[in-house]
Amino acid sequence: MTGKQINVDDVLVIWNSVPPLxxxxxxxxPGIEQVTLDWDDNTERDFNGYNVYRGLTSGSGYTxxxxxxxxxxNYTDAGLPDATYYYVxxxxxxxxxxxxxxxxxxxxxxxxxxxxxxVAAEVGMQSRYTGSFPPPLEQEFD
Numbered sequence: 001m002t003g004k005q006i007n008v009d010d011v012l013v014i015w016n017s018v019p020p021l022x023x024x025x026x027x028x029x030p031g032i033e034q035v036t037l038d039w040d041d042n043t044e045r046d047f048n049g050y051n052v053y054r055g056l057t058s059g060s061g062y063t064x065x066x067x068x069x070x071x072x073x074n075y076t077d078a079g080l081p082d083a084t085y086y087y088v089x090x091x092x093x094x095x096x097x098x099x100x101x102x103x104x105x106x107x108x109x110x111x112x113x114x115x116x117x118x119v120a121a122e123v124g125m126q127s128r129y130t131g132s133f134p135p136p137l138e139q140e141f142d
Contacts, residue, residue: 019097020044023073023089028105032112034078039089039102041073046093052077055086058104062088080109 025040037052049069053062054077065077069092077085085108088101 016046016093016095017097020047020091020093020099022099023050023091023102026087026089026102026105028085028087028107030107030109031076032110033080034076035080035085035087035107035109036074036076037087037089037105038074042091042099044091044093046095048092048094048096050075051090051092051098053088053090053101056083058086058106062086062101082109082111084108 020042021044023039023042025038027038029036029038042050049071050066050073052065052070052075054065055062065087066075075089077087084106086104086106088104090101091099
C-alpha cells in the first residue's frame with residue numbers, strides 16, 4: 001500500500017445507543033380483507049426503516065406484521081380475516097436501535113360477501129325468472 005498509513009490506535013468508533021423517536025400520527029383505514037396504515041415520516045439522520053406490529057387486543061400482544069423493514073411511512077396489511085386489529089409502528093435507525101411504539105389505532109377490515117341481485121330475465125318468448133343471481137341450477141321457470 002502506498003500513501004498514508006493509519007494506525008488502529010487512531011480510529012475512534014462511536015456507537016449510538018439512542019433510539020429514534022416514536023412515529024406519530026398513525027391512522028388505520030379498512031379495505032376489503034386488508035388494512036392500510038399511514039403515519040408521519042421520521043426525520044432522524046440515521047433513520048433506517050419502520051416495523052409494523054399488529055394485535056387482537058388493545059395495548060399488548062402485538063406481533064410484527066412486516067418481514068423486513070418498511071422504507072416508507074405507509075403499509076398495507078393484506079389477507080386479513082374478519083376481526084378488529086390493533087396497530088402500532090416503531091422506527092429503527094442504522095444502529096438497529098428501535099423506538100418505542102407509536103400511538104395505537106385499530107380497525108376492522110371489510111369482508112366481501114356474496115351479493116344477491118334480483119333479476120328478471122326473458123327466457124324464450126314466454127318465460128320469466130325473478131330471483132337471486134346466479135339462479136339455482138334446478139330453477140323452474142313459468
